[in-house]
Every structure is written in C-alpha cells, then in structure tokens.
Amino acid sequence: MxxxxxxxxxxxxxxxxxxxxxxxxxxxxxxxxxxxxxxxxxxxxxxxxxxxxKEIVNDDGSTRNKNACINNFESIFRKExxxxxxxxxxxxxxxxxxxxxxxxxxxxxxxxxxxxxxxxxxxxxxxxxxxxxxxxxxxxxxxxxxxxxxxxxxxxxxxxxxxxxxxxxxxxxxxxxxxxxxxxxxxxxxxxxxxxxxxxxxxxxxxxxxxxxxxxxxxxxxxxxxxxxxxxxxxxxxxxxxxxxxxxxxxxxxxxxxxxxxFSDVRFTNVEGNKYRLSGSSYHNLAFPLVDYEINDEVIFFENxxxxxxxxxxxxxxxxxxEDDYITLDSGAKVGRLDHIWKDTFNILEGQIIQYEDLSLKFKVVRKENYSKKDSDKLNFNIKEKLGSRATYEIIYVDKIPRTKSGKLKAVISYVK
Structure with a gap:
C-alpha cells in the first residue's frame, strides 16, 4: 500500500x-x-x-539463485x-x-x-x-x-x-x-x-x-x-x-x-543423514522460468x-x-531448531535471536506482565542447554520486535559469514 x-x-x-x-x-x-x-x-x-x-528448459545456471536472476533479468523475462x-x-x-x-x-x-x-x-x-x-x-x-x-x-x-x-x-x-x-x-x-x-x-x-x-x-x-x-x-x-x-x-x-x-520439479540434495537442501524448477511460469532455483531451506526427508x-x-x-536460521558455535558447528529455546517460557510473548560476526548472541525478549526471575532462569537454562555453557550472549527486553517489510517476524538473524 x-x-x-x-x-x-x-x-x-x-x-x-x-x-x-x-x-x-x-x-x-x-x-x-x-x-x-x-x-x-x-x-x-x-x-x-x-x-x-512439463518439460524443463535447459539449465544454463542463469536462474540458479536470486542474485543470478537479478543479473540476468532481461534475458530470462518473457514479456509475451x-x-x-x-x-x-x-x-x-x-x-x-x-x-x-x-x-x-x-x-x-x-x-x-x-x-x-x-x-x-x-x-x-x-x-x-x-x-x-x-x-x-x-x-x-x-x-x-x-x-x-x-x-x-x-x-x-x-x-x-x-x-x-x-x-x-x-x-x-x-x-x-x-x-x-x-x-x-x-x-x-x-x-x-x-x-x-x-x-x-x-x-x-x-x-x-x-x-x-x-x-x-x-x-x-x-x-x-x-x-x-x-x-x-x-x-x-x-x-x-x-x-x-x-x-x-x-x-x-x-x-x-x-x-x-x-506444480514444480523439486530436487532434494543430501546434506547429511536425512537432512536435505531444496531447489526447484517452475513448470507453469513462462514469463520468468526458473531452473534448479536454490531455495536454501533445509528439511528432513525420508525417500521411501x-x-x-x-x-x-x-x-x-x-x-x-x-541456512541463515542457524546459530554458529565457537567449534564451527551450526545449531538449528532454535524454537526449543522458547519452549515452556510461558511468560514470554515472543523472541528473536541475533548473532554477530564475533559469534556473540543477543536475545530480544518481549515479556508478559507476570514475567519473573523464574522465567529468566528458565530462559537462561534453555539457552545453555541448546548452545552450551561457553556461548556468549545477552538478553535484551523490548516492547516490540520489528517485522520485515512484508510483516514477517524473522526469528533468527545471523551476521556470521
């Protein structure tokens, strides 16, 4: 609007x-x-x-990801x-x-x-x-x-x-x-x-x-x-x-x-075990056909x-x-499924995790009225249980967590490259 x-x-x-x-x-x-x-x-x-x-057009790599699509926009776009x-x-x-x-x-x-x-x-x-x-x-x-x-x-x-x-x-x-x-x-x-x-x-x-x-x-x-x-x-x-x-x-x-x-041709690329990374090709959009476009989401998938x-x-x-929904530990390991940190923290309205390049973490927390030391202790316990006792972090209490332009809450923001 x-x-x-x-x-x-x-x-x-x-x-x-x-x-x-x-x-x-x-x-x-x-x-x-x-x-x-x-x-x-x-x-x-x-x-x-x-x-x-539907038949997929030849894959020349021009639509592999968002950056490629932006760089090759005019050659991909079919105005008719x-x-x-x-x-x-x-x-x-x-x-x-x-x-x-x-x-x-x-x-x-x-x-x-x-x-x-x-x-x-x-x-x-x-x-x-x-x-x-x-x-x-x-x-x-x-x-x-x-x-x-x-x-x-x-x-x-x-x-x-x-x-x-x-x-x-x-x-x-x-x-x-x-x-x-x-x-x-x-x-x-x-x-x-x-x-x-x-x-x-x-x-x-x-x-x-x-x-x-x-x-x-x-x-x-x-x-x-x-x-x-x-x-x-x-x-x-x-x-x-x-x-x-x-x-x-x-x-x-x-x-x-x-x-x-x-609807589309979905490909599962194995990362490890039953974890796969997704990519896909569009069947029905001749205006801007995408081939093996990287979604970057990781999923658990059992083939049979x-x-x-x-x-x-x-x-x-x-x-x-x-991929950027993960937190990186000092060992280099990446940790996902971070929603478990907020589990059983009933006096927290919502939260957001931010990780900076030095691996330090900031937890933004919107508290309910009845939030107490017990809730704070539970949150700290969950963080250490999930990320380990060596994780460097601080908890910041805020009134509201900003949304993206489309109104979404980005639960994890990572600046680690």
Missing amino acids: TSLYLKLPYLIQCFIVNIVGYFNDKMKWNKRVVELISFYEIQDFKSIDEVSK HYKKDLFTSGTSGQAFRYPVSKEYLDNLWAIYWKFRKIHNVHHDDWFVYFVGKSIISTDKKRSPYWITSYFSKQLLMSQYHISNETVLEYLNKIKESRIKCIHAYPSTLFYFSQLIIENNLIDLARSCEMKFISVSSEKLSSHQKEIIEHVFSCRVVQLYGTTEGVINAFECEHGSLHIDEA YQCSCNRKSRVIKEVLGR
Missing part, C-alpha cells in the same frame, strides 16, 4: 480494498482454476513417475507471457521482482484451493486474514483495525495493531463476524494467542468455533502450533512454498507435508516414506529452515 492510500479516510480505504478484492477474486477463482483443482487432486495419488510434468509482478519479502536484504504469467497464477490458486478442499473448506467460506501489508496506518489509535472485503470473502485484520489493549476488540469482531476460518503468519497467530492467554480470553476464543486455521510463509514451530491449537481448540495446518513457485507442499488430513509434484492418506507424492518430514 502506498503512503497516499494510508492517508485516506477509512471509508475510502474500504472502498479501494473492495475494488481490489473484486478483481482478486476473479483471479483466484475462475473456470480454469476449478478445472485445475480436479487435475491436481488426481496427480496426488499418482506415483512420482506417473505424475504429469507476462501478467503481473510478485515480490519476495527481501528478508535476505535484497528484494526480488518476480514476473508471473496467468497460467502460473491459475495453477497456484488451484493448489491452494485443493489444499483447503482437503480440509473441507470451500470458495464460499469466509476467512479472517491477519494481513502483513499495511491496510491501515500504524498511527491509527482507535478501532476498527480491519476492513471487510466482501467480494473476496475476507475480514482483513491489521497485524500491526494487535496488543494487550486491542486483543479483546479483535476477538469480539471475529466472533461477531461468525467467520470460521483463519489464515496468518505463524508468528502473528502465536502472538495473538499469547495475548489471549494473558488476558484470560481463551473461552471467548473457543466460542468463535473455528473449523480451519492455516499458516504459511514462515516456519511453524511445534511450540507455536501447540499454543495456537490450545487457544482456539482447532487444528493448525500449514502450506509451505515460495513466491518463486519452485515448490509447494501442503499438509494432508494425517499431518504429512506433501509435495505438489505436478508412505503416508497413510495414500497419496503417493513425496513427503517432507520437517522443515528445518533456511
């Missing part, structure tokens, strides 16, 4: 959002998308050799197939414009709707969306902190106004709306859930009777999942993918994260795993995170 939009009166903002919502719904739900939903449902039950795949631009969040410090075709968008929305259909959610279902983009100025001090988009069937709620002072207003609006589905970043929904617990609003949250909660765009930790499910008494399921469309994975009824094999849902697509056992 532009700075001009954010200065407009609320009613005009509502009008603009609904106009955009009208055209977005036409893009997200059309005859071609509906046809593709059925196609992808069939593909899920085919073996990897039987899946319908261009529909619109998507943008990566730029969490690595370098944002990336990604041109896409209509065929890409149709396939993308087909796999999203297929995922929802698996969990008994359909086009007529309304959604509460906690929005990472600024739909309302952060300077706004009074509700409403949301906009209803009628054509796209969404209650768009600003994640930037969620606080101890507003959590009740948010919950009351959700209950009043009678909407039964939520989609958000894991960090946003976790923060919201923590505030609900702190303000003794669990009964109100459960009275909203959510039937579907989905998260995407960030790693969902087991701790986050446990808290959100406890608060809303509803299962949390996840989508895993990239803006560049070189991978998509969806959680099935049995909790497995399945690759959409007909068969899910009890009987889908034959490959399954990611666990998303470990990006």
Whole structure:
C-alpha cells in the first residue's frame, strides 16, 4: 500500500480494498482454476513417475539463485507471457521482482484451493486474514483495525495493531463476524494467542468455533502450533512454498507435508543423514522460468516414506529452515531448531535471536506482565542447554520486535559469514 492510500479516510480505504478484492477474486477463482483443482487432486495419488510434468528448459545456471536472476533479468523475462509482478519479502536484504504469467497464477490458486478442499473448506467460506501489508496506518489509535472485503470473502485484520489493549476488540469482531476460518503468519497467530492467554480470553476464543486455521510463509514451530491449537481448540495446518513457485507442499488430513509434484520439479540434495537442501524448477511460469532455483531451506526427508492418506507424492518430514536460521558455535558447528529455546517460557510473548560476526548472541525478549526471575532462569537454562555453557550472549527486553517489510517476524538473524 502506498503512503497516499494510508492517508485516506477509512471509508475510502474500504472502498479501494473492495475494488481490489473484486478483481482478486476473479483471479483466484475462475473456470480454469476449478478445472485445475480436479487435475491436481488426481496427480496426488499418482506415483512420482506417473505424475504429469512439463518439460524443463535447459539449465544454463542463469536462474540458479536470486542474485543470478537479478543479473540476468532481461534475458530470462518473457514479456509475451507476462501478467503481473510478485515480490519476495527481501528478508535476505535484497528484494526480488518476480514476473508471473496467468497460467502460473491459475495453477497456484488451484493448489491452494485443493489444499483447503482437503480440509473441507470451500470458495464460499469466509476467512479472517491477519494481513502483513499495511491496510491501515500504524498511527491509527482507535478501532476498527480491519476492513471487510466482501467480494473476496475476507475480514482483513491489521497485524500491526494487535496488543494487550486491542486483543479483546479483535476477538469480539471475529466472533461477531461468525467467520470460521483463519489464515496468518505463524508468528502473528502465536502472538495473538499469547495475548489471549494473558488476558484470560481463551473461552471467548473457543466460542468463535473455528473449523480451519492455516499458516504459511514462515516456519511453524511445534511450540507455536501447540499454543495456537490450545487457544482456539482447532487444528493448525500449514502450506509451505515460495513466491518463486519452485515448490509447494501442503499438509494432508494425517499431518504429512506433501509435495505438489505436478506444480514444480523439486530436487532434494543430501546434506547429511536425512537432512536435505531444496531447489526447484517452475513448470507453469513462462514469463520468468526458473531452473534448479536454490531455495536454501533445509528439511528432513525420508525417500521411501508412505503416508497413510495414500497419496503417493513425496513427503517432507520437517522443515528445518533456511541456512541463515542457524546459530554458529565457537567449534564451527551450526545449531538449528532454535524454537526449543522458547519452549515452556510461558511468560514470554515472543523472541528473536541475533548473532554477530564475533559469534556473540543477543536475545530480544518481549515479556508478559507476570514475567519473573523464574522465567529468566528458565530462559537462561534453555539457552545453555541448546548452545552450551561457553556461548556468549545477552538478553535484551523490548516492547516490540520489528517485522520485515512484508510483516514477517524473522526469528533468527545471523551476521556470521
């Protein structure tokens, strides 16, 4: 949203959002998308050799990673197939414009709707969306902190106004709306859930009777999942993918994260044991075709795993995170799965870990009102248990942890090269 939009009166903002919502719904739900939903449902039950795949253009290395794509942009871009631009969040410090075709968008929305259909959610279902983009100025001090988009069937709620002072207003609006589905970043929904617990609003949250909660765009930790499910008494399921469309994975009824094999060509490169690094090639975006594009996420993957849902697509056992989601010890070893540091620290709203080039660490912590020495001792114990007694660190207490431009919380920031 532009700075001009954010200065407009609320009613005009509502009008603009609904106009955009009208055209977005036409893009997200059309005859071609509906046809593709059925196609992808069939593909899920085919073996990897039987899946319908597109031919991949020759790999000359020009699209290997973000830097290569930026340097070779003009030679890769095919204007005749261009529909619109998507943008990566730029969490690595370098944002990336990604041109896409209509065929890409149709396939993308087909796999999203297929995922929802698996969990008994359909086009007529309304959604509460906690929005990472600024739909309302952060300077706004009074509700409403949301906009209803009628054509796209969404209650768009600003994640930037969620606080101890507003959590009740948010919950009351959700209950009043009678909407039964939520989609958000894991960090946003976790923060919201923590505030609900702190303000003794669990009964109100459960009275909203959510039937579907989905998260995407960030790693969902087991701790986050446990808290959100406890608060809303509803299962949390996840989508895993990239803006560049070189991978998509969806959680099935049995909790497995399945690759959409007909959407892109996903490659697993072994790091050690059952740990693999991901890369992928796009099948459907002729506007900017990517070949063996490095995702840099590491996952746990068992090659012959068969899910009890009987889908034959490959399954990611666990998303470990990006290469820069690791902390480096003085021994040179890299430590991941750092969400365990925050486990059982019930009086912490959220936290962030920063590592500097000298290997020193800073833990940014947003405390709840009842935070005490017991919580501090528990946090210190968890840090030393995970990183060892020789780790050099300090704990900094802050009121809020800044988000990226797209509204994500970067749980780990490493400046170690």
